[in-house]
Amino acid sequence: MTDIEDTTAGRAADGVRGAGLDARLVVERGSFRLDVALTAAPGDVVALLGPNGAGKTTALRAMAGLVPLTGGHLRLDGASLERTRPESRPVGVVFQDYLLFPHLSALDNVAFGPRCHGATKAEARAEAGAWLDRMGLAEHAGSRPRRLSGGQAQRVALARALATRPRLLLLDEPLAALDARTRLEVRGQLRRHLAEFEAVAVLVTHDPLDAMVLADRLVVIEHGGIVQEGSPAEIARRPRTDYIARLVGLNLYQGTADGHTVRLASGPAVTTTEILTGPVFVAFPPSAVTLHRDRPTRASARNLWRCEVVGLETHGDQVRADLTGELPLAADLTTVSAAELGLEPGAAVWATVKATQTHAYPA
Structure with a gap:
């Protein structure tokens, strides 16, 4: 049993039998087919x-009931939700653009959910006030969305979703x-709120940092199916597709290992410290690559390839060089080194x- 499975099993055993999310989401739209199985225990945060x-957003909308399932199942705390209307599901949603009601104050936006679930106006507003206070927004209770900053609007949307106790x-x-500065601040706040959330949370993101910081487990979807899942550390250390490798900033290749040597399908070989046999992946970060204009004669590195620069991209005081040739790869170096x-x-x-800077693992 993996660490993730062990943790999940432990959480499930502590709660109600069948607690949490158990889903197989099958959605067919024209030539596209989504087929994704997801399980999570109460307290888990899963990033797609x-x-x-x-198919990430399609999966999210299917769980919310906004896209009908073609097949599979959707169970939450043991109850089947396939035939349950979206507004009747114990599900809270925070949309990308928040979708706050522009004519309502922050307080009444948050109170909307409890009101829909049968609370009196006074009860709903008291609940909403408590959530705004928890989010650090008590002084903005009377503000309408247009008067809120992006970070404040995000927290109001989160409070509105949580106020129904999904x-x-x-x-x-x-x-x-x-924006980048607000994102850093709000990411930390969101992490704290998700850590306190006692049910299942699923988030869709394109940002690997958001996923690594906020989620306990990552589920990577490509072409409608899961290609890899695991803890952030496992995904970052052992990517299994080019998309994941780019996401976590690694050069990734697939080949056949014979001892310390991995022969790639494209021809060249990579020397590693691991001793393996058979199909493997081999990866290394762009920062591990050293560039020379002339063939080095005294380099201690075991791997040496002749390449050609096809592109340069500057990020602060770093330059990312895209190379082709014997082995296509990305290399990171300082702007000073690039100029020299x-x-x-x-x-x-x-x-x-x-x-020593490469990492090989079974394919």
Whole structure:
């Protein structure tokens, strides 16, 4: 049993039998087919990651009841939800653009859910006030959405979703509408609120940092199916597709291992410290790559490939060089090093990587 399975099993055993999310979401739309199985125990935060068109938002909308299932099942705390209308499901949703009612104050936006669930106006507003206070927004209770900052609006939307005490909280790109500075602050606040949430939370995001910080488990979807799932640390250390490798910032290749040598399908070999046999992945970060204009004669690195620069991208004081040649790869170096090497598209370089900076694992 994996650490994740062990943790999940422990949480489930502590609660009601069948507590949490148990779903197989099958949705067919034209030539696209989504077929994703998801399970989560109360207290789990699961992030759905994947490229555009992979099916992440479709999965989220299917759980909310906004997209009908073609097949499969959706059970929450042991109760089947396939035939339950969206407004009757114990599900809270925070949409990407928040969808706050523009004519209502922050207080009445949050009170809307409890009112729909039968609370009196006074009860709903008291509940809403408590949630706004919890979110640090008590002084903005009377403000309408247009007078709120992006971070404040996000917290009002979260409070509105939580005020109904859902057993499943769905968040669709909850930080996408925020600028970089606000995103950093709100990400920390959201992490705290999710840590306190006692039911299941599922979030969709394109941002790997959001996923790594907020989620206990990552589920990566490509072409309508799950290609990898696990803890953030496991996904980052052992990516299994090019999309995931790019997401976590690694060069990734697939080949056949024979001892310390991995022969890639494209021809070149990579020397690793692991001793393996058979199909494997091998990965290393762009920061592990050292570039030279002339073939190094005294380099200690076991891996050496002749390449050509096809693109350069600057991020602060770092430059990402995209290389083609014997082994297509990405290399990170300082702007000073890039200038000293005279890097430009078309420049011929030698790339070296130490075996100790590679990581090989079974495919």
